[in-house]
Structures are given as structure tokens and as C-alpha cells.
Amino acid sequence: MAMASGVSNSPSNFHLLLLLLLVLSVSWLCTFANGSNSTTIYDELRAKGLPVGLLPKGITRYEINGTSGEFQVWMKEPCNARFENEVHYDPNIKGTLGYGKIKGLSGMTAQELFLWFPVKGIRVDLPSSGLIHFDVGVADKQFSLSLFEDPPDCNPEVDADSDDVLRAVW
Ligand SMILES: *[C@@H]1O[C@H](CO)[C@@H](O)[C@H](O)[C@H]1NC(C)=O
Numbered sequence: 326m327a328m329a330s331g332v333s334n335s336p337s338n339f340h341l342l343l344l345l346l347l348v349l350s351v352s353w354l355c356t357f358a359n360g361s362n363s364t365t366i367y368d369e370l371r372a373k374g375l376p377v378g379l380l381p382k383g384i385t386r387y388e389i390n391g392t393s394g395e396f397q398v399w400m401k402e403p404c405n406a407r408f409e410n411e412v413h414y415d416p417n418i419k420g421t422l423g424y425g426k427i428k429g430l431s432g433m434t435a436q437e438l439f440l441w442f443p444v445k446g447i448r449v450d451l452p453s454s455g456l457i458h459f460d461v462g463v464a465d466k467q468f469s470l471s472l473f474e475d476p477p478d479c480n481p482e483v484d485a486d487s488d489d490v491l492r493a494v495w
């Protein structure tokens with residue numbers, strides 16, 4: 326009886342061995358494929374139907390909770406990018422990524438008539454109208470999606486409070 330079960334087990338042991346080899350080679354491949362940095366925050370944005378140009382170049386690290394969509398990105402220093410309006414990025418930006426939208430955003434401010442407003446949320450129309458909406462608290466500010474096709478260069482901030490200095494930079 327014990328002998329019989331031993332014999333019938335050997336094919337499954339063989340399969341187990343094959344499986345083990347497969348798992349080992351997959352994990353080996355993953356290590357060498359540099360899986361840690363092959364996905365970027367831009368890929369995450371794209372996967373959610375959002376334009377990658379919402380975040381600037383120069384992101385050094387990011388984290389995302391795949392369940393809740395909460396994310397954080399880090400940059401070396403605060404910086405400013407220009408779309409139609411000037412947008413300021415803190416070195417740490419947080420928010421919650423959903424399909425076609427970012428909620429609970431912090432670390433990003435947009436300039437409007439010489440004032441800086443925190444951008445609290447961003448959403449695109451689905452199906453796309455070619456517009457993107459920035460929730461700046463006091464208003465829903467619309468921009469053309471085409472402004473956000475590529476991550477912009479982001480210039481280290483000189484003085485966010487002085488419009489003259491910023492104009493000089495640009
Ligand atoms: C990832 O790639 C870099 C440079 O291409 C290399 O130095 C590093 O060893 C790689 N890491 C892994 C885990 O393969």
C-alpha cells in the first residue's frame with residue numbers, strides 16, 4: 326500500500342520539481358529585468374487614462390497603493406513648470422489616483438491672476454472632450470489636454486512669491 330502510493334506520487338513530484346524550476350527561473354528573470362524601476366509614475370498615470378505631463382520630469386521616487394490608489398512622488402527640490410499657467414510642484418506630492426482623476430491632491434499649486442491656488446483635484450472628461458479640469462477650490466479651471474502630453478521640464482523655484490523673478494526665469 327505504502328509502495329503503491331509512493332509510485333503514484335512520483336509523477337506529481339516531478340511536476341512539483343518542474344514548477345519549482347519555473348518559479349525560480351521567473352524570479353531570476355525578474356531580478357535581471359530590473360523590475361523595480363521598469364514601472365514609473367507616468368505608467369501609472371497612463372494606465373488611469375491621465376496624461377503623463379501632469380507630473381514634471383525629475384521624479385526620483387514614487388509609491389502607490391494599488392488598492393486605494395494613494396500615491397506619493399518625490400523630487401530633489403521644489404520646481405515650477407509652465408503650461409498655460411505657471412504650476413508649482415513641492416518636492417513631495419500626494420494624492421489618490423482613480424480612473425481619469427486624481428483626488429485629495431497636495432503639493433501642487435497653480436497660478437491664476439498673480440495668486441497661487443492649491444490644486445486639490447484633477448480630472449479628465451470620459452469620454453474625452455480634450456479638456457482637463459483642475460479643481461483649485463474656488464473654481465474649476467479648464468485646460469487643453471494637449472498641454473499635458475509630455476512631462477514638462479521643471480525649473481527649480483527662484484521665488485514663488487515674486488512674479489517678476491519668475492518672469493525673468495521664463
Ligand atoms: C538594474 O540595472 C542597473 C543598470 O542597468 C544595474 O546596475 C543593476 O545591477 C540592475 N539591478 C538588478 C536587480 O538587476
Ligand SMILES: *[C@@H]1O[C@H](CO)[C@@H](O)[C@H](O)[C@H]1NC(C)=O
Pocket residue numbers: 359362363
Ligand atoms: C533603472 O535604473 C537605472 C539606474 O537606477 C537606470 O540606469 C535605468 O535606465 C532604469 N531602467 C528603467 C527601465 O527605467
Ligand SMILES: *[C@@H]1O[C@H](CO)[C@@H](O)[C@H](O)[C@H]1NC(C)=O
Pocket residue numbers: 390391392393394
Ligand atoms: C492600501 O490601501 C488599503 C485600502 O485603503 C489599506 O487597507 C492598506 O492598508 C493600504 N496599504 C498600505 C501599504 O498602505
